Amino acid sequence: MAVWYDLAITKANVLAALRLSATDIDVPRIDQAIPTAVAAIEQEVDRVDPLPGPPPPADLQFVLDAASVGAYHMLATVATIGAGAQAAPMIPGTPFDLLRDLRWMLLPYKQGWTV
Numbered sequence: 001m002a003v004w005y006d007l008a009i010t011k012a013n014v015l016a017a018l019r020l021s022a023t024d025i026d027v028p029r030i031d032q033a034i035p036t037a038v039a040a041i042e043q044e045v046d047r048v049d050p051l052p053g054p055p056p057p058a059d060l061q062f063v064l065d066a067a068s069v070g071a072y073h074m075l076a077t078v079a080t081i082g083a084g085a086q087a088a089p090m091i092p093g094t095p096f097d098l099l100r101d102l103r104w105m106l107l108p109y110k111q112g113w114t115v
Contacts, residue, residue, distance in 0.1 A: 002050040002051075003054065004050055004051035004052065004053040004054060004056055004060075005038065005053055005054055005055070005056055005061070005064055006053070006054040006055045007034065009055060009061070010034055010061070010064055010065060010068060011030060011031070011034065013061070013065040013068075014030055014033070014034065014065055014068045014069055014072065015027075015030065017065060017069050018030075018069060018072065026072070029072055030068070030072055032071075033068045033069075033071035033072040033074075034064075034068045034071070036068075036071040036074075036098070037064055037067035037068040037070070037071045037098060038064065040067055040071075040098045040099055041060075041063060041064060041067060041099070041106065044099055044103065044106050044110070045106050045109045045110045045111065045112070046110065046111060046112025046113075047109065047110075047111040047112065048111055048112075049111065051109060052109075059105050059108075060105075060106075060109065062105070063099070063102045063105050063106060066101075066102055067098040067099060067102060070098045071098055074096050074098065
């Protein structure tokens with residue numbers, strides 16, 4: 001899928017939401033969290049046409065920022081000392097469902113409706 005988001009803007013938004021500086025030790029984990037959130041959003045909207053952007057509309061940017069913060073926390077939860085962070089499976093309805101409270105905001109962008 002085409003790039004529909006601005007990585008620099010998203011990273012700045014996530015850093016601001018977490019009140020971290022651009023030199024914080026957790027920046028590499030944020031760099032992992034953003035693509036995880038992007039993948040969850042792209043899977044949810046299941047589009048044939050590319051998402052609008054970059055930059056995306058404000059509501060889509062909000063979902064990306066919030067899901068990225070969730071992915072950052074998810075990666076912190078599954079990290080093990082000395083082994084680094086690993087991606088956990090995203091299963092709808094589980095504590096690691098990044099879009100659980102955001103899914104409704106993606107409805108205007110959804111194209112694939114499977115049964």
